Amino acid sequence: MADPAFAGPSVRAPLTMAVEGHDLSRRHGSHLAVDGVSLAIPAGERHGLVGPNGAGKTTLMRMLSATLAPDHGSLRVLGHDVTRHPRAAKARIGVVPQGMTHDNEILVRENLTTFGRYHGLSRRGAAARADELLETVGLTAHARAMPQTLSGGMQRRLLIARALVNDPDLILLDEPSTGLDPESRVMLWDLLDTLCATGKTLVITTHYLEEVERLCDRVTVLRAGRVRHSSHPRRLIAATLPRYAVELDLPAPGAAAREATVPRLAGERERLRVGNRLLVFGDSVADLTRGLAAAGAGDRLARPTSLQDALHALDRREAATPTDRAPVTPAAPPGPRTGRRGAGDRQGARHRARTRRALPVPSFALARRIWWRDLTLFRKSYRTTIVPNFFEPVFSLAALGIGLGFYVDGAALGSSYASFVAPGLLAVTAMNGAVFEVTYNVFVRLRHARSYDAAVTSPVEPPDIALGELMWALTRCLVYTGVYLAIVAALGYAPASTAPLAVPALLPLGLVFACAGLIFTGAVRAINAYSYFYTLVLTPLTLLSGVFFPTRRLPPVLRAVAEASPLHHGVELSRALVITGDLPAAAGHLGWLVALSLVLLGPALYSLQRHLCA
Numbered sequence: 001m002a003d004p005a006f007a008g009p010s011v012r013a014p015l016t017m018a019v020e021g022h023d024l025s026r027r028h029g030s031h032l033a034v035d036g037v038s039l040a041i042p043a044g045e046r047h048g049l050v051g052p053n054g055a056g057k058t059t060l061m062r063m064l065s066a067t068l069a070p071d072h073g074s075l076r077v078l079g080h081d082v083t084r085h086p087r088a089a090k091a092r093i094g095v096v097p098q099g100m101t102h103d104n105e106i107l108v109r110e111n112l113t114t115f116g117r118y119h120g121l122s123r124r125g126a127a128a129r130a131d132e133l134l135e136t137v138g139l140t141a142h143a144r145a146m147p148q149t150l151s152g153g154m155q156r157r158l159l160i161a162r163a164l165v166n167d168p169d170l171i172l173l174d175e176p177s178t179g180l181d182p183e184s185r186v187m188l189w190d191l192l193d194t195l196c197a198t199g200k201t202l203v204i205t206t207h208y209l210e211e212v213e214r215l216c217d218r219v220t221v222l223r224a225g226r227v228r229h230s231s232h233p234r235r236l237i238a239a240t241l242p243r244y245a246v247e248l249d250l251p252a253p254g255a256a257a258r259e260a261t262v263p264r265l266a267g268e269r270e271r272l273r274v275g276n277r278l279l280v281f282g283d284s285v286a287d288l289t290r291g292l293a294a295a296g297a298g299d300r301l302a303r304p305t306s307l308q309d310a311l312h313a314l315d316r317r318e319a320a321t322p323t324d325r326a327p328v329t330p331a332a333p334p335g336p337r338t339g340r341r342g343a344g345d346r347q348g349a350r351h352r353a354r355t356r357r358a359l360p361v362p363s364f365a366l367a368r369r370i371w372w373r374d375l376t377l378f379r380k381s382y383r384t385t386i387v388p389n390f391f392e393p394v395f396s397l398a399a400l401g402i403g404l405g406f407y408v409d410g411a412a413l414g415s416s417y418a419s420f421v422a423p424g425l426l427a428v429t430a431m432n433g434a435v436f437e438v439t440y441n442v443f444v445r446l447r448h449a450r451s452y453d454a455a456v457t458s459p460v461e462p463p464d465i466a467l468g469e470l471m472w473a474l475t476r477c478l479v480y481t482g483v484y485l486a487i488v489a490a491l492g493y494a495p496a497s498t499a500p501l502a503v504p505a506l507l508p509l510g511l512v513f514a515c516a517g518l519i520f521t522g523a524v525r526a527i528n529a530y531s532y533f534y535t536l537v538l539t540p541l542t543l544l545s546g547v548f549f550p551t552r553r554l555p556p557v558l559r560a561v562a563e564a565s566p567l568h569h570g571v572e573l574s575r576a577l578v579i580t581g582d583l584p585a586a587a588g589h590l591g592w593l594v595a596l597s598l599v600l601l602g603p604a605l606y607s608l609q610r611h612l613c614a
């Protein structure tokens with residue numbers, strides 16, 4: 001826990017405000033998704049965020065979770081400036097996202113232990129916390145299931161458990177009850193009540209407004225990225241409509257015309273048509289009931305006016321008013337404005353530049369947690385991945401080095417053809433062992449499974465993920481080259497005493513290709529693009545970089561290209577250590593590979609940033 005990455009203050013000072021956001025804006029491309037929102041949420045409050053689809057709720061929630069920086073404005077969450085200290089904020093936040101962002105490659109319980117590790121828990125601590133939370137959300141019996149085999153409601157409960165792993169002070173729930181059965185919803189509400197009783201702050205977005213009435217101390221209504229109203233739900237209702245409502249059906253078509261035919265009820269103060277229903281509001285149940293009886297609709301019961309009714313009424317009034325209405329209750333005192341639109345655009349752009357999140361420095365401690373997650377997966381699936389990686393070079397050596405080599409005059413090469421090919425294939429093994437992990441596997445986690453989306457809601461940042469995946473790629477490189485070299489040595493094709501050095505010496509070659517693969521992964525949109533990477537880059541390199549024949553046999557231009565390639569340097573490095581024991585030659589190639597890997601490392605570490613935190 002000494003690593004500053006797990007940067008939550010060890011003593012949690014009492015806070016009065018959990019969220020303080022001033023004039024927050026965020027664009028997605030040209031679309032202004034959040035537009036000048038100010039939000040002040042006291043610690044311990046249960047705050048609802050509601051609004052129609054596309055209102056900007058999720059975008060705002062992502063800002064609160066410190067995974068998306070505002071373009072403009074200032075935001076402090078739990079006392080931390082989220083653009084400057086996102087890790088410290090995230091260490092104390094729990095996020096239940098809208099989408100199912102489980103890690104579908106590992107078990108239900110491992111999802112929780114892995115996430116606990118991202119939050120800095122020890123292995124034992126993470127395991128104990130996982131068991132406790134599985135019990136809390138009623139998933140103990142499914143601990144060893146794969147997440148995608150759970151029902152939708154159970155998967156959502158798993159997301160809720162994951163959000164609680166770090167015992168957060170602020171819990172952000174983006175539509176948490178979607179897909180839950182009524183019993184699970186009540187269970188969720190009870191759980192949230194229990195959490196709030198311990199002083200936690202909740203921010204919840206939902207389309208179930210009765211949930212907001214039931215759960216929230218305050219509701220903020222967003223529309224088109226702006227705060228329209230912010231108030232206690234019951235105060236908002238009381239300020240908008242009379243206390244009671246009755247609903248009458250207006251059969252379609254022609255509902256609008258039928259509305260006019262419904263006579264005014266006794267006790268009616270206001271009416272509102274919503275679809276094919278007419279809502280009639282009054283201050284007294286007795287008066288409305290009498291009015292209904294008089295109108296021949298005595299089977300209808302008056303009910304308390306709901307938040308949904310109030311929002312319908314407010315929408316209607318706003319639509320009927322040409323200018324924007326002021327909010328019923330301001331959300332928070334607006335912060336210093338710096339010219340958000342019109343003539344202020346240039347100033348806004350300057351401010352945007354200031355509020356952009358600084359690129360985080362990768363944390364080795366957190367990268368190690370990503371590496372550990374990959375190891376967890378590998379322990380389960382190694383039987384399927386190990387075969388191609390271990391045996392492909394061995395088969396190539398048998399077929400080409402030994403089989404085809406029978407017909408090749410070794411005198412021209414200075415050794416048998418098999419001895420010539422064996423160290424070349426060692427370099428190819430290092431390249432392939434490293435590159436596969438950061439291409440297909442990372443692509444799927446980034447674009448399809450979206451498991452990294454979950455990781456970045458913990459203190460893990462995109463460069464930590466990139467570094468962890470590079471470390472895992474190098475681990476594979478080390479294991480595969482080590483085993484292959486042992487086989488080569490057993491067959492007598494590694495005569496030099498320096499041969500064992502080839503395994504660590506080829507790590508920079510693995511790093512070059514892992515970095516290149518990761519940069520490619522950050523750039524491509526479709527998985528099909530890898531066929532170009534493999535067919536047009538890796539295959540020609542394998543065939544032309546001196547693995548199977550000396551590059552001097554190539555035409556001059558092709559030879560110059562082949563000899564500049566990192567694989568060629570890896571092949572020559574491998575031969576120098578495995579066959580001739582020529583350390584100065586090996587050092588030259590090694591230096592070249594180290595230099596190239598250092599050049600590629602920076603872009604590789606930040607290759608996932610724009611996907612995950614932008």
Ligand SMILES: Nc1ncnc2c1ncn2[C@@H]1O[C@H](COP(=O)(O)OP(=O)(O)OP(=O)(O)O)[C@@H](O)[C@H]1O
Pocket residue numbers: 028029031032033051052053054055056057058059060098
């Ligand atoms: N990554 C993105 N790229 C481009 N546009 C986006 C992106 N994310 C959101 N938007 C757009 O920003 C607007 C606000 O989206 P957001 O998801 O924040 O709304 P929401 O209120 O959460 O909607 P819903 O209730 O449907 O979840 C929408 O118009 C949406 O299309």
